[in-house]
Amino acid sequence: MAPMKTAIFLLVHCALQGAVCRDVTLPPGPLFRVAGFPLSLPCSVSGFEGSRTQEFEWFLYRDNAGGRQMGVVSTRDKGFPYAPFQSRVRNGEVRVERDSGDKVRLVMQRLRAEDQGKYECYTPSTDSTYQGNYSAKISVKVIPDTLQISYTRSLTGQPVPEGAELTLTCSANIQSQQLTHLSITFGKRGGVESSSGGVAGEEVSTTREIISIDKLLGVVPGHSYKKSYDDGEIRLEKRNGEGGQGVYVMSMRAVKPEDSGAYFCEASQWIRDPDRSWQKIAQRTLDIGNLTVQQLAETLSVASSPRGEVTLQVGSPLILTCEVLGLPPEVNSGLLVQWMRRGSVSGDEVSSGGVEVEVARMSPDGIVSWGDDISRADGGSMEKVSEGKFSLKLFSARPSDSGVYRCVVSVYAGRRNPGLSTPATITQKSDGVTVNLKTKDIxxxxxxxxxxxxxxxxxxxxxxxxxxxxxxxxxxxxxxxxxxxxxxGPVLTESESSLLEPADVxxxxxxxxxxxxxxxxxxxxxxxxxxxxxxxxxxxxxxxxxxxxxxxxxxxxxxxxxxxxxxxxxxxxxxxxxxxxxxYLYARAADLLLIPLVVGVSSALFICILIISTVTCCFMSRLAKQRARK
The missing domain is CATH 2.60.40.10 (Immunoglobulins)
Structure with a gap:
């Protein structure tokens, strides 16, 4: 309360005097910081005269020193520090970092218990008159380090199959008399990506935050993992452990090759300063181990049988089998199995060209649907024979069933029932089976x-x-x-017919x-x-x-x-x-009489009009002569 009254007094005094007053400012205290972790105290000066770059000196008044002043560090005098701080200043553990000419911060890299006390930021005068406050003080309380962190099971580095579920557990707690909050972050180091600012093609190691529970107990996914979190692929929950210890469990439903790397858990202790800002006062990081994801493409294969070529009589049953090999048994994966056919029939031979069409498919939830020839739903079946083995049966093969058949398998690693928009982890095709159907001579x-x-x-x-x-x-x-x-139409010459567009025919x-x-x-x-x-x-x-x-x-x-x-x-x-x-349709008799009838009627009308016009003209001419004689 006293520093605030002093600041108000100086402000009123300067306003009444109409002069510029120096003002040195520190954040409000007291500040609580943890032993062994950094302390950063910002100090600024305003309302000064002289050089834009001001000098700063820091003093400490220890609580147990009876108010005695102790020099800590100065921006202008290398011999300023007292004996307890000389070696710490020399090796850079205690230093002044300048933000601008009138703003600096005192940095103590590893705070000690004896560093507790009042800190004074003092600025030597560069003013023509001595007005204002030239220093400010703040109380710093050093509290013991009680942040603890541990994990239940480490990663051994053994390869984990793509699509497997990953669960990491981290325990953390703090025992402090002050009101502090705890945040937990799971992250990963490793993996490579192109460097945007370096040499073209250069790859750099990355550190990524996966998911966190922040200081306000909100779950926050990392930037690169937001979509996975929204899709439910990543979860983080807090459980109550023994002795009031918090247990944090992160689960990744299906790991991908890009999830390989070194995983860590980070616990941070937070406190709210008097200026209402949150400050991180302690932090510990624990390496959990390395994860190596084995790609499904390295082990997966799809085979169809019988192999090579099959020749059947029309009406005989056609049975094809598809087997998916190399699926990790511990990974619960969904499979989309499709039978595709390509080719056309020419006599008894099958050509390899043509468009590949879908014959039938079985979705990951076991629903069978047929392709363009939906009539096959009554004349065939598609079944799951055993785990990873599927059959296609056509009870009575037709000539149109000839072609090259392939089994196409899409694997959704770690997702037994994927959504419609979920992309497949990998899709592979089997070798082709050529089916020839012999027909009777027709x-x-x-x-x-x-x-x-x-x-x-x-x-x-x-x-x-x-x-x-x-x-x-x-x-x-x-x-x-x-x-x-x-x-x-009329017969065209060869040159004229060559000018015709295809649409003209x-x-x-x-x-x-x-x-x-x-x-x-x-x-x-x-x-x-x-x-x-x-x-x-x-x-x-x-x-x-x-x-x-x-x-x-x-x-x-x-x-x-x-x-x-x-x-x-x-x-x-x-x-x-x-x-x-x-x-060719000929005209009817009635149609043949129509032309003379039309011509006759037209001629009669024309002659009639001509006679009436002539008579009228003669009559009018005679009448005009009679009037002229009178």
Whole structure:
């Protein structure tokens, strides 16, 4: 209270005198600091005259010295320190650090119990008149070091598999008569990253804070680990240990290769100074040990069987097995298993080209889903045979099942049920298994024709027949599609046809289809169309009330569908394209009379208008002459 009254008095005095007064300022006290740890006292001076760089001298009044003054350190006199401080000043343990010309701080690197007392910051006068305060004092209390820290289990440095859970435990407590708080930080040293300010490509060792419980008991993740903390990958909790000791447990759910390094636990003691600022007064760091993470890529492999090439008859069961090897048994990992197929069938041979498509997959939670051919859900299965072993079964193989099969496994190390957005730790493919399916010899032919009859006119019913014959030893059906192309235009020269863009060549229009099952499908809405089967080999397309846009060049496309031993139908791949027939619609008699009728009516109207105009003109001319005679 006394220093505050003195400062107020000096301020009022200087204001009344209208003069500049020197003012030396120290933070309010008392300050409590821990023996063995640093002390930093800032001191500043203002309202002075003379040089901008002021000199500072520090004195100590020990509590047990009866008020005797002891010189500590000075910015201008190397012989200023008293005997107890001479060696400490000489080796830099006690020093003055200058922040600016009028601001310095007294730094004592390792505080001792005998350093307790009142510290005075004094500034020699550079003023023309002696006004203001030239020194300020602050009381410093040195309290004993009671900060303790320990760990339960150290890291041995033995490799830990990628995805394993890591748990580190650190115990810490303080026994102080003062109200102090404790913070705990888990961190890691090691790992390398590019140096942003050094030579290009240079790598530097890093020290990272992983997660902390701060002085206000809040959990704070390190900058590099914030996303992992938000995702629940890293946790830190406080438990009560024996004798009131705090036990702090950090858990990392699934370690990654970049988590390798030297781990430590750091405990800090905090106190709130009279100016309401928090100060760290003690700190201890304990090395827990080194962690080495073994990458899953070094041990993981995926194998499929049977190996090489498999040749089956159509309708036979296809069984493929996928085995995942090298998974650490102590790591609880989720697996996404997919069967992929690439290739196309040409006769009995499989080509290696084409787009790779998904046949089936099993998610980490065991749910099976099928790819583009969802009909396979009733004709196949995908199962988990044992731990790390999966099978794909197609009960009745079809020609479209030919191709090169691969098993693709995505491993989510340490995450049994990963989220949809969780990236896989690693994805590997097996070697390919080539599946060939032998089909029975099938011959198919298609012939299009228009039945003989009266000339086709607008409004008539147009009939296009397709005669399709399938020759095979087993049960087979034909599936027919009718196409229409526009009427051919003028014949172009070779140079003119080369100038045509691909988009200029009109593609055939699919009109209708009669499926192998007998189901009719109509694909256009402009005309009334029907399809049916007249006999075992004859299929009919009818266009009722044909319009002029129904003219064109028609053809039919036939595909052979076979039946497997289980009664299922499949596309054999045998197909045939028919010849083209032209549908031309002639005009009706009523249409032929329309042109003369229009021409006659138009001529009559023209002659009538001409006669009326002539008569009217003559009459008006005669009337005008009669009026002129009168």
């Amino acid at each position: 011959l198919i032919s298609a012939v299009a024709q228009i039945p003989h009859g009266p000339l086709l006119k607008r409004g008539s019913t147009v009939t296009v027949l397709c005669n399709a014959t399938v020759r095979t030893s087993g049960s087979a059906q034909a599936q027919i599609q009718w196409f229409r192309r526009p009427m051919p 009109e593609q055939p229009t699919l009109m209708a289809a009669l499926m192998y099952s007998g189901v009719a499908k109509i694909y256009i809405n402009s005309s009334e169309i029907s399809v049916d089967r007249l006999s075992a080999v004859t299929y009919r397309l009818r266009i009722h009330s044909a319009a002029m846009e129904d003219q064109g060049v028609y053809s039919c496309h036939a595909e052979a569908w076979g039946q497997d031993p289980h009664g299922g139908w499949y596309n054999t791949g045998a197909k045939a394209e028919s010849n083209a027939v032209t549908v």
